[in-house]
Amino acid sequence: MNKNVFIIGSGFSSLSASCYLAKKGYNVTVIEKNSTLGGRARQFKKDGFTFDMGPSWYWMPDVFERFFNDFDKKRSDFYDLSKLDPAYKVFFGKNDSMSIEDSLQKIKKVFEKEEKGSSIELEKFINEAKNNYDIAVKDMLYKMPGITPLELITKKTVFKVKSFISNIRREVRKGFKSHRLRAILEFPVLFLGAKASNTPAFYSFMNYADFGLGTWMPKNGFYDVVQSMVDLGKSLGVQYMTECNVESILIENKKVEGLIINKEQHFCDIIISGADYAHTESLLDKKFRQYSKDYWSKKTWSPSSLLFYVGFDKKISDVAHHNLFFDTDIDEHSSDIYDEPKWPENPLFYANFTSKTNDKTAPKGYENGFFLIPIATSISDNDQLREKYFDIIITRLEKFTGEELKKHVLFKESFCVKDFEKEYNSYGGNAYGLANTLMQTAFLRPNLRSNKVKNLYFSGQLTVPGPGVPPAIVSGKLVSDLIIKDEKTI
Numbered sequence: 001m002n003k004n005v006f007i008i009g010s011g012f013s014s015l016s017a018s019c020y021l022a023k024k025g026y027n028v029t030v031i032e033k034n035s036t037l038g039g040r041a042r043q044f045k046k047d048g049f050t051f052d053m054g055p056s057w058y059w060m061p062d063v064f065e066r067f068f069n070d071f072d073k074k075r076s077d078f079y080d081l082s083k084l085d086p087a088y089k090v091f092f093g094k095n096d097s098m099s100i101e102d103s104l105q106k107i108k109k110v111f112e113k114e115e116k117g118s119s120i121e122l123e124k125f126i127n128e129a130k131n132n133y134d135i136a137v138k139d140m141l142y143k144m145p146g147i148t149p150l151e152l153i154t155k156k157t158v159f160k161v162k163s164f165i166s167n168i169r170r171e172v173r174k175g176f177k178s179h180r181l182r183a184i185l186e187f188p189v190l191f192l193g194a195k196a197s198n199t200p201a202f203y204s205f206m207n208y209a210d211f212g213l214g215t216w217m218p219k220n221g222f223y224d225v226v227q228s229m230v231d232l233g234k235s236l237g238v239q240y241m242t243e244c245n246v247e248s249i250l251i252e253n254k255k256v257e258g259l260i261i262n263k264e265q266h267f268c269d270i271i272i273s274g275a276d277y278a279h280t281e282s283l284l285d286k287k288f289r290q291y292s293k294d295y296w297s298k299k300t301w302s303p304s305s306l307l308f309y310v311g312f313d314k315k316i317s318d319v320a321h322h323n324l325f326f327d328t329d330i331d332e333h334s335s336d337i338y339d340e341p342k343w344p345e346n347p348l349f350y351a352n353f354t355s356k357t358n359d360k361t362a363p364k365g366y367e368n369g370f371f372l373i374p375i376a377t378s379i380s381d382n383d384q385l386r387e388k389y390f391d392i393i394i395t396r397l398e399k400f401t402g403e404e405l406k407k408h409v410l411f412k413e414s415f416c417v418k419d420f421e422k423e424y425n426s427y428g429g430n431a432y433g434l435a436n437t438l439m440q441t442a443f444l445r446p447n448l449r450s451n452k453v454k455n456l457y458f459s460g461q462l463t464v465p466g467p468g469v470p471p472a473i474v475s476g477k478l479v480s481d482l483i484i485k486d487e488k489t490i
């Protein structure tokens with residue numbers, strides 16, 4: 001008889017795992033506490049405006065393509081994708097911005113204009129980054145369930161030891177003097193959740209993802225990806241349950257027995273949890289938890305975020321689809337996140353206006369704005385603070401664009417630490433899991449397979465490979481491969 005698998009949460013890792021296991025013949029049910037699927041990638045609609053609530057940067061298109069190929073499909077069978085040009089715009093002050101265009105050749109010209117000789121350095125840097133990408137993303141990522149350190153040692157990585165010891169900041173500073181170019185080159189690893197000075201140089205493959213592969217956009221926004229993975233899952237027989245809160249995990253003889261969902265018992269053979277790891281372990285009796293409170297409190301967490309979803313009753317000129325506001329000191333802001341956690345004095349922020357490239361996301365003549373300020377996890381969060389920071393960023397946006405914006409805000413909704421905790425059971429309100437520092441890479445990350453309970457598995461951004469949508473999709477494959485392998489050895 002086919003085994004029943006319950007998957008807790010409907011983030012990308014859960015959606016991915018559900019498809020792989022259903023294809024192998026398992027009866028799979030995805031159980032989500034919220035009313036819609038997609039985990040942190042939910043959609044928010046209001047008064048004719050549509051917002052992706054979480055991820056917005058579609059990088060590493062090859063990972064998405066590979067996922068659909070594994071089911072004898074193509075990404076284009078599900079959604080259209082276009083490359084953004086410019087990929088993004090970086091603001092350093094009033095009348096001081098740089099646009100990162102859609103090819104390395106064009107970007108090299110921008111670099112050369114900023115700093116003589118930097119285009120040659122960039123070519124070298126990106127060649128190395130491509131080499132790392134080919135090793136990491138095309139090869140290793142899919143073979144590293146994080147079980148043993150030996151996974152890291154391959155014919156190709158033995159020549160890369162230096163790049164695990166060095167860090168991104170050091171490598172960037174070797175080649176580039178301009179603080180603008182340095183900031184642009186250090187930006188991609190922010191997606192990995194830690195400071196550039198705390199991220200191994202090997203992760204420069206994110207720079208290749210940025211400059212080499214480019215920034216893409218699904219036609220109707222990121223939610224297209226969620227919808228497509230759910231459609232694929234349904235065609236393979238996956239069942240989806242929403243508004244179903246998993247309250248505890250039932251164990252019998254140190255083996256998974258089932259779940260309590262909305263106060264009712266449901267039985268199954270195998271459980272994967274794509275929900276935050278610390279939360280999942282809190283659903284277990286203490287003796288079945290692998291990690292203590294102390295373990296989680298000592299981890300380097302990705303930041304939390306203060307988010308705003310804003311409807312403007314006008315078009316905003318001089319902004320691109322993606323915009324980074326790097327007009328303040330990145331080190332000062334990073335220190336407020338990681339070293340002495342507190343609300344940032346002078347925050348950097350990110351904004352996207354998807355209505356710049358997709359007129360369906362806002363009513364005609366209007367603009368939708370998504371704003372993100374990275375902040376420390378577990379800090380105080382209240383309406384006054386949210387208002388204060390909205391005023392800070394909107395004032396700066398007015399200054400940069402030279403346009404009045406405050407009085408054109410039709411509505412704004414915010415999302416912050418408390419919401420991450422409440423909506424996603426996120427530890428300390430983290431936005432994207434555990435950072436990819438050297439000590440939180442590969443086998444040093446929390447296990448995909450419980451070592452205390454048989455048939456209990458984990459996936460997602462706290463496990464391998466790490467934060468971000470492409471890694472979450474890979475994580476779903478890694479955990480499914482592990483389950484299939486474990487089942488064969490029974």
Ligand SMILES: Cc1cc2nc3c(=O)[nH]c(=O)nc-3n(C[C@H](O)[C@H](O)[C@H](O)COP(=O)(O)OP(=O)(O)OC[C@H]3O[C@@H](n4cnc5c(N)ncnc54)[C@H](O)[C@@H]3O)c2cc1C
Pocket residue numbers: 008009010011012013014031032033034038039040041053054055056057058059244245246247274275276279305307372423424425431432433459460461462466467468469470472
């Ligand atoms: C604001 C923001 C911006 C981001 N930007 C980008 C980006 O531009 N590009 C990119 O690649 N990545 C980005 N990320 C990161 C990316 O979204 C995540 O790494 C990825 O989506 C995580 O997927 P996951 O599988 O770990 O699950 P999650 O998305 O964390 O989903 C877990 C799910 O489990 C559910 N759950 C929790 N507890 C229970 C329970 N008891 N019962 C039932 N269900 C439960 C939660 O409701 C949630 O739906 C961003 C994240 C955020 C928050």
